[in-house]
Amino acid sequence: MKIVLIGFMGSGKTSIAKRLGHLLKLPILEMDELVLQKTNTNNMHEVFEKGGELLLRETEIAIAHEYASTENIVISTGAGAILNKIILDYLKKPDGKIFFLNATFQTITVRLADDVLRPLFKNRVEAESLYYFRQPLYLKYADHVVEVDKKSVEELAQEIVESHLKG
Ligand code: S3P
Numbered sequence: 001m002k003i004v005l006i007g008f009m010g011s012g013k014t015s016i017a018k019r020l021g022h023l024l025k026l027p028i029l030e031m032d033e034l035v036l037q038k039t040n041t042n043n044m045h046e047v048f049e050k051g052g053e054l055l056l057r058e059t060e061i062a063i064a065h066e067y068a069s070t071e072n073i074v075i076s077t078g079a080g081a082i083l084n085k086i087i088l089d090y091l092k093k094p095d096g097k098i099f100f101l102n103a104t105f106q107t108i109t110v111r112l113a114d115d116v117l118r119p120l121f122k123n124r125v126e127a128e129s130l131y132y133f134r135q136p137l138y139l140k141y142a143d144h145v146v147e148v149d150k151k152s153v154e155e156l157a158q159e160i161v162e163s164h165l166k167g
């Protein structure tokens with residue numbers, strides 16, 4: 001069982017992945033964390049300072065490649081993973097199912113109101129256009145769309161398990 005979570009910043013990928021890992025007794029891959037390890041940095045600002053967005057995207061591709069044949073895992077992607085189709089191609093292997101956590105931009109702005117860690121959420125206007133630019137990409141790659149607003153992490157994790165079991 002390979003479950004891959006995609007969605008915008010603040011859609012809940014990390015918390016839901018943790019809950020799913022616990023429920024299903026599966027290990028979790030938090031792609032952002034591994035990007036920091038592989039680039040020898042402490043946060044995303046340092047990644048961007050070191051090699052720009054390109055360093056992030058290249059590292060994400062390398063990680064997806066590394067995990068292409070891994071089964072039995074829950075993967076929480078960075079929100080920009082959908083910018084490179086090859087990442088989804090790798091993560092879909094061998095039997096990966098992609099779940100899109102779909103939150104409204106309004107919910108995201110409330111959740112990320114105090115965020116200082118995300119270079120691409122510094123400017124609210126730019127973040128909003130990024131959100132609308134990416135929406136069709138998340139939808140395109142999703143095997144399942146999960147509506148996130150007003151649901152708890154527990155409810156969302158249960159919903160994902162149920163739809164995964166249904167296929
Ligand atoms: C990014 C999202 C972040 C992180 C980086 C870039 C993006 O991940 O990968 O700051 O392109 O939207 P989260 O989705 O975990 O916030």
